[in-house]
Amino acid sequence: MGKGFFISKGVGVVCIILGAGAVATIIALSVVYSQEKAKNENHVSPTNGATTPTTSKPPTTTTTPSNNPWDKYRLPQSLVPEIYNITLWPRLTPDPKTGLYIFTGVSSVEFKCAEETNLILIHSNKLNYTNYENNHMAKLIPLDSGSKAPSIVSSWLQNETQYLVLKLDSKLMKDHRYRLHTTFTGELADDLGGFYRSEYKGDGGKKIVATTQMQPTDARKAFPCFDEPAMKAVFHITLIHDHGTVALSNGEEKETRIVSIGDQTLLQTDFEPTEKMSTYLLAFIVSDFGYINNTIDNVMIRIFARKSAIEAGQGVYALSITGPILKFFEKYYNSTYPLPKSDQIALPDFNAGAMENWGLITYRETALLYDEAFSSNGNKERIATIISHELAHMWFGNLVTLRWWNDLWLNEGFASYVEYLGAHEAEPEWNVKDLIVLNDVHRVFAIDALASSHPLSSKEEDIQKPAQISELFDAISYSKGASVLRMLSDFLSEGVFTMGLRTYLAEFAYGNAVYTDLWKHLQMAVDNVGSGDLPGTVHNIMNTWVLQMGFPVVTINATTGVISQKHFLLDPDSEVTAPSPFNYEWIIPINWMKTGDIQIRRWLSGKTVESMKLTGSDWLLANLNVVGYYRVNYDQGNWDRLLEVLSTAHATIPVINRAQLVDDAFNLARAKLIPTVLALKTTKYLGKETEYMPWESALNNLDFFYLMFDRSEVYGPMQDYLRKQVIPLFNHYKNITDNWAKVPKGHMDQYNQVNAISLACRTGHQECQTLTQAWFKQWMDEKINPIHPNLRSTAYCNAIAAGGAKEWEFAWSEFQNATIASEAEKLRAALACTKQPWLLNRYLEYTLDSKLIRKQDATSTIVYIANNVIGQSLAWDFIRAHWSYIFTQYGGGSFSFSNLINGVTKRFSSDFELKQLKQFKANNAEVGFGSGTLAVDQSIERTIANMKWIADNKKSVLSWFKAEAKLL
Template sequence: MGKGFFISKAVGIVAIILCVGAVAVIIALSVVYSQEKAKNNNQVSPTDGGSTSNPPVTPSPSNEPWDKYRLPKSLVPDHYNVTLWPRLTLDATTELYIFTGDSSVEFECAEETDLILIHSNKLNYTKLENGHLAMLTSVNSGVKAPSIKYSWLQNVTQYLVLQLNGKLSKDHRYHLVTQFTGELADDLGGFYRSEYMEDGVKKVVATTQMQPTDARKAFPCFDEPAMKAIFYITLIHDRGTVALSNGEVKDSSNFPIEGHNVQKTIFEPTQKMSTYLLAFIVSDFAFINNTIDGVLIRIFARKPAIAAGQGEYALNKTGPILKFFEKYYNTSYPLPKSDQIALPDFNAGAMENWGLITYRETALLYDEAYSSNSNKERIATIIAHELAHMWFGNLVTLRWWNDLWLNEGFASYVEYLGAHEAEPDWNVKDLIVLSDVHRVFAVDALASSHPLSSREEDIQKPAQISELFDAISYSKGASVLRMLSDFLTEEVFTMGLQTYLGKFAFGNAAYTDLLNHLQMAVIANGIQLPDTVPNIMSTWILQMGFPVVTINTTTGVVSQQHFLLDPDSEVTAVSPFNYEWIVPIKWMKTEVVQEPQWLTDKSATNNEMKLSGADWVLANLDVVGYYRVNYDTDNWNRLVVKLRTDHELIPVINRAQLVDDAFNLARAKIISTVLALETTQYLNNERDYMPWESALSNLDFFYLMFDRSKVYGPMQDYLRKQVTPLFEYYKNMTLNWSKVPDGHMDQYNQVNAISLACRTGLEECQTLAKSLFSQWMNTNVNQIHPNLRSTVYCNAIAAGGAKEWEFAWSQFVKATIATEAEKLRSALACTKESWLLNRYLEYTLDPNIIRKQDATSTIVYIANNVAGQPLAWDFVRARWSYIFTEYGGGSFSFSNLINGVTKRFSTDFELQQLKQFKADNSVVGFGSGTLAVDQSIERTISNMKWISENQENVLNWFKAA
């Protein structure tokens, strides 16, 4: 390791920064973070663009390389040596948590240049003996490195800039050495700190989240996914703490430094990998472990969590999922270990750092006494998602972020396959239809949607990159890849996938590379398709949206058109295919599955789809296609009759599809809203989860539109009548709620039955919820089953007052199980008391009360409450600048926040408020929520039209039903 790390006297000085420079660094850092110029002769502040000598003056706006967000192609990193020392105690002088470090990167010059650009953000550099922020030496003794002329920090584009007195020689290698200090902040990005209480003592964890552009906050690096390198990581840390990184520990020993008896842990070099997949963590966590075929699997978490057995489920399921993916990819797991760690503070659900996967506690820890079956499913699917990335994303990595959809969409698809391997009795693979396909339809049906793949030149800034982490990339990506796998067959799909991984292992690729390998597999297997895989899939990847396929069973004509929730919305984005798709159609006539068809034009005639008598047609079997289906009125009526008379003749996934398609076609004015409502009339006989969940999801829109109107009462009466048989069914199945249904889906549907029955005012349900909660309050013994806690807590708090809320709050504050805290945090937003909701909103601004990772979702929980929505909207508008600044403009959750607080908007007054909000905060910005603002405006306009056109008909239908 460390080839060429100590290569000169000047470079040697770097190594002793940790030994002799810490005090000066700390003092300087206090100045930096006070936004003053650094006056210490050994420091330059990253906050003022300072330099060791005056940088060249350029006109504004400048077109210099350092003003561009993408790195030039002139330098290619080979390996890094990085040593970091995070301080887990607050410095009394600076009142900051900090880390110090030194770094050496060896790179090759691919093109002659007199400029070095390397990413750096919020790092404070120490002058080296050459008087600059870095030192450059040549690896080859026969080639002398040019001296540095100017060195400065370009903060907007996040570079350390080094202008040289001469040019670097093509094909020669150089070392760049730096010393730096950073704040170990609580901002959930880069190298940051997470805090928690244990036995009344505050504990601090130093941890990382690099994706997509925050490795540069930990050390200077070429922070782009194609700039793969090998990393030699060393961590200096307090004795008694555990240091983790991507590689295995090579050596760990006591290391006296500045009177501190600390520990120095050196890790084995990583594989060649991207900066965004790096991780290093210092904590005093405990772990459990297992070894599967030579791969060490460890689960790390807080000591009480490990002692309570909360890591056992993850440990037991990781091995089988890992083995499944080895078989699926036909490639052995490429690392000797698989560490997974649950963090108290973590912004994303989980992160696929190679060999050291980080999770929220709710995504990794399972406790049977507190965790519901949905908690368990989430753990299984997220572990599968992250392990899928170990090959697809980590071994072979996207070339640039415009192809993020392929990385995340693929993992979001195969997570269901991995989870099915771990829990084959759950039938979890079907749930992709509800969780991904139907979910993303709602976004992709807007005129302000975007294609899966963006142009590379359109994705430059960190905020633009963060904005791509949305439902389109994850859920649409998963949906179209599932469709592709289905029409190719899984055997052909995996064959193409395996050759793709073999070709690009340890390198980078674009989505077109995968499609080309899939086409090779198609040719090798003699699969007949209407066009090549790249040509078929380009219609789904390069244009936004999706089609509605209309089947006329009288004429046999099958046609397609771009589906828009608001047909009057203006689509300004130009489509390379004029919003036409090459559509695979799996279908059945009456009860017989037919030969699949392809729709390759705007319309075509299929005489087999002409009907006579009582026959009916059902298309998009199992919803494997990424499109909606419409029929002529007669066929719709026959399907509705079949639902009422013998609904089990229609596959369960397609019963869910019929409800979802009908309601959304009605919103788009393609069929009547009354026809959509008629698809719910059979629900009093339905006992399966997926159709009920689909119906409830769509009826949520009716609640959003009508829970402040005269429609609300009759709607409640109808839904109460429909859900009562389901409520009674589960009451009997569970022997008056004394046990849990056996089936995974039945456990979910039991929750639906109680939730809707209580929501619609079924007295027996409300009494049940209140009595269970009251018993807990009176005895301080919680006997509510974890599956039912979320809905029981919410309904009891909604029906109660301050006493119930304060009790739940006290339970939240002292909760040590993350899943239990999450259930309570959500339920606390259910109160009808405005003063409590306002107080709860204020709590989100204090990370000592509501963790930063939970702030935006708590606001959304409050906005979901009809009483809380206007309060949340006023709160967000009044505090936007603070929320945006404090909780990170690059946060992936900002689109969820904006959509969450505005989804009920349906009046012109609310529309004007939303437009004013956009205008008022144009300077502050919206970060990853920028597109969500436009989508919210579009959705509000659509809601206004829908209400004006449908309110009376809906009211009359509910009254008559």
């Protein structure tokens, strides 16, 4: 803790807070209010200073390009923060005059001068400052004995680049240390970023939670800071809060005492200093939540949530698996958990799924809370994998942090890979590790096959602005990152992979690294055990996957024995303008099975390689268990033999590879590498298939056919074919569950039961529709829900689709009154299934009112509506009409905008829709698209590809479905 800032903790801090709070609150509130009203106005000269003698309104600044340091988005390297002392006082009741919720704070940061400079730049966004002497927004104090601090000659806020700028009358001395004091006020807004408020209904009415989300660039909204991941420091946090509330932060609670401020009696909680860490991992929360706890190996584990949720036992599952997962990662990393506690908290309003704040992980309620009476096995799996993902970050990301956001993919890709390993440790019977193929590999293939994709790693200089940073939080960073790291672990072996990982974490603990540092440590591990069959260094192999976008399709001609590769593009006619340092060639590990026998891995590091020729009835299957990040095509003879095996002895092919064959075939067809009819033939054996992964792969791909044809004459014959294919599966689950009275034993079986009901009802199987409607009617009549949690999503959707306003209103009422987040989520999605346009339009309007649909759920609700063929055009019209409002209110940095744009436009397949999409891009160029910027271009590319695909395939697809529907 820094000396000289806090006088007596019980008195000095309160006096300062009182000065900032009680005296300046009215002025500050009016300033914040006027700032919010005028936030989009042009800025004037920084020399205007403050508008009042007490609290400075953000002066306005010009935004013309210049070489001034404050016009650049990256901090200069002249100052290095070491210690922060931060005291914050969030108000959980609104000001009676303005209606605003605010927080006040004081902060000091001790920093070292690394290069002489007469300028201090520190990040600040939407904060208003109380002035010190000479009307300046900060106070500078020297920390070295006998030295003198320069005087501040001018101070202003540079809003465009989000800085508090302090000009000095002389230079700070190299290697000298200084302390910067600030006193400030901010709005505790409901914008889900920085220090914000979450609201919920509890005993006695509306409850307010003050909470945080700093990643990637919103710590600066909570207090002035050097807000870059490499600027690590130690943080001393103090929170002032109301009686009846509990304060939490990254560190352990040191002391809570009663303090008096004016006529108010409050609590003050001081926390132990944090480890040296990045600003984006900070968290502080004030709430009236309850908790449950456990201690494992001297680590206190606590689960916090609304008191009613804790009392209902909804935190028990999360508590039960956190300890085992933590222990797994300690063993995996060979590193003891570096903190004395692990708090996890479920928040009613939270934009991301979860956030890995060091020692205080924040979650959406659906990602942490489990209730056996309401939560499905899918809800349970999501909790296990997300907890695992966030705990993996405690070491990889928090202990060792990537230097800059251009390497975000390694941080998030790694956690997205090992989350399956940690969840497997908690639930070994689930076989959850296999699901990475469906959830990540196949998911990201769809995006990475576009010409508008991007490499995993960007150049540091290309990622500068907050909006550019937010764009990186996409499927490429998470899912492709996970996929290529899984491939790397496989071809090195898990033993070598973890060996390199452990030395990497040991060398860079409490510091920062770049992705090539990991390659160096993995190479050291390889060298320690022998290079094996690697065709080059880890660095050389992996850079072909990291520095160029896309992935290859490996074509194996089993007749000639030639294996070749080329860049896989969903639209082969699209123009790839992005340069590649490797000319779109990859160093590819290939493993295969020959008629049931496992073969040795081969490497393909050029365009072609001679391999093995097949004879007679032999067949070849490559990319076993889909550990490689590539698609596989074969000569027609091998395809025919694989289809024959599927038809006669499908269990001969591993279940993951049955899913792969379906997914590869459909996407190869979209890329015009094989006929679409060949892809459709991979679904003919499904009448005999009861495993989840192949069915899920087929349904995911057939969703594209629904998107392209549910408004055309292909729809009817397609429905007839799929209905006949799914009825055996429907009957299988009906039989093994005693007419739906029991739950299948296996985790994957429970998933596939949902697929059976969902597709049977979707394709008009009368028995299925009668079943789901009867369940829903029984619920409406008896007010007791008879539907098992696993089946609720599909049952609700089908019953609401078949019903009218009465069913919709009942579901809406249940949604409003739901106290279990996972149940509310099921109902929110199902409400979008109605076929009544007026109800869908009303539902869209509800997304603009956060009292009806929480801001965190607004964009996904619009996508749910767009998934409905009747709602798609309504949703498109809606976001075009309201884009400026949506973008402003839900935050330009929201990670959900790419999902929103992709979700609403994925059915586009006509020239008219293409023109509308291009017009939408042009009309909103000034407003912007934030994290959805790339998604707009991807949607345009995808629409063009869809148009071509329909023109090429509609006739043959219609004929095939007609013929097969008659044959079955």
